[in-house]
Amino acid sequence: MVEVTEGAPWATLRVSIEQAAEIAALKIGSVSPLPNGEWRITGIRKVGVIRIGDTELRIRPKTPIDRLFYLLSRGNQWGEWFDEDALLSTTDTLHAVMADVFGRWGERVLRGGVLQGYEERHSAEPFIRGRWLVTEQIGRRFGMPLPAELQYDEYTTDIAANQLVRSAARRLLSFGSVPSHARARLHRIDRRLANVNLLTRGDDLPTIRFDRRNERYRPLIALARLVLGNESLEYLEGASSASGYLLNVAAVFEDFVAAEVARHAAASGGEVVSQHVSRLDLMGHVTIKPDLVWRRGGRIRAVFDAKYKIIKNDAFPNADVYQMLAYCIRHNVPEGHLIYAEGEPIPQEIAVQSAGVDGAVVRIYGHAVDLSCPPLEIEARMKAITDRALASRG
Known part of the structure; x- marks a missing residue:
């Protein structure tokens, strides 16, 4: 078993050439050989656990696990479903916590009866x-x-919702190092749904439409989709020799920022659009796609970009500022807002003289969101950023 930490400057791996190539192919980080036959991995961008051959690689997140689940909850707009924050130890592995949370919620939901x-x-x-x-x-x-x-x-009872739940329980049972109490809960869920067919790996996950009758299943379905490979969670078995799952924390943070900006901007009207695609140049050769734009009255009035930085380099923050400046000029917006998942100091304001925005100065603001803070403080910080960006833009 090999254990590394997201955000560490580098780590040393004793793996084969084939295993190193698999790690590089999965875009976990940058892998380079060392003279003694070991491998160095830098820029680790994902967390979780995978098994490649006889080697298990565990990647611990730099963000506390309870905060990761908080970001997932808010970013996916699951509602206030998660009230067991204190049960998540910051020393637990991600897959163990996932199994524990899914088991607890599975038993809680099925206690009210299996949906038919x-x-x-x-x-x-x-x-x-x-x-x-x-x-x-x-x-x-x-x-x-x-x-x-x-x-x-x-x-x-053999309906899509129950198929998702049972398949997710089986998937979690296939992972190693699941605590005995969580494994027991997963087995009970599996037995309770014994008459439900498992989903076929590789097929698209079914879409569940929620109403009054099945609303109680919503948090469990959200977790099941996460386990089975939805959105930022990548299930790796089948296409390669690796098995397990990896969580793309940068994608989780971007989803969280998008949901929070939309939530706080609702009072100002208009709409928040994620991944808004347009062309930078007149001939349409260069595509730009800011993470978020706020649009009202038929035009874009605010631009945001979420930046989950793992390791700062010589290009920080220049490349981010260049990118945001292009967004602002293209959309004729006098301000751009870069939102970083960092507690470290960053430039708070950079003013750029440009005749491309009605002859005015373009101001690029950098905002830091410290994910180690309590959830209420994080929410307050996101509200302050959104209010600042939308102020006098209406």
Whole structure:
């Protein structure tokens, strides 16, 4: 077992050439050989656990695990579903905590009963019910009356929501180093859903539409989708020799910033658009895509970019400022806002003289959000940033 930490300047790995190539291919970080046959990894960009051959690589996050779950909750707009903040130890591994949280929520949700619903079935049966598929009967049975090719609705527990939950429980059980109490909960969930089919790996995850009847499943489905490979979570088995999962914390932070800006900007009207695509040049050769723009009255009035920095380099903050300046000039916005997941000092304001924005000065603001702070302080910080960006922009 090899353990490294996200954000560390570098770490040494004793792995084979093939394993080093796999780590590089998964874009976990930059891998380079050392004279003694070991490998150096720098710029670690993901956290989690993977197994490559007989080696397990664990990547601990620099952000406390309880804060990661807080960012996930707010960024995915799961609501106030997570009230067990104190149960997450900062020394636990991410996959162990994921198994524990999923197990707790699974038992809590299923305590209210296993959800049932109508599912369309196609089967051959010895008696007629539902709709008789005559064309299929002739094509498959060559005129034989039985078994009958049928289509009917069945009221069952084998529905998409339960398939997601059971498949996620099974996935978590396949990981090593899951605490015994969490493993026991996952086994109980699996047994409770014994009549539910597992999802096929590689297929798209089903979409669940929530209403009054299944609303209690929402937090569990959100966790299940995370475990099974939705959005920032990458399940690696099948396409390569690696198995496990990795969490892209930069993507989690970007989702969190987008959700918080949208939440706090709601009172000002307009809309917040993520990943707004446009062309920088007149010929349309260069595409730009700021993380967030606030649009009101048919035009963009504020631009934001989230920056989850792991290691600062000689290009910081110049490259970020150049990028934001291009956004501001293109969209004729006098201010741009860079939001960093850092507690360290950064330039708070950079003023650039430009005739491209109605002859005015373009101001680029840098904002630091310290993710080690309590959630209420983080939310207050995001509200202050949003209010500052939208002030007098209406």
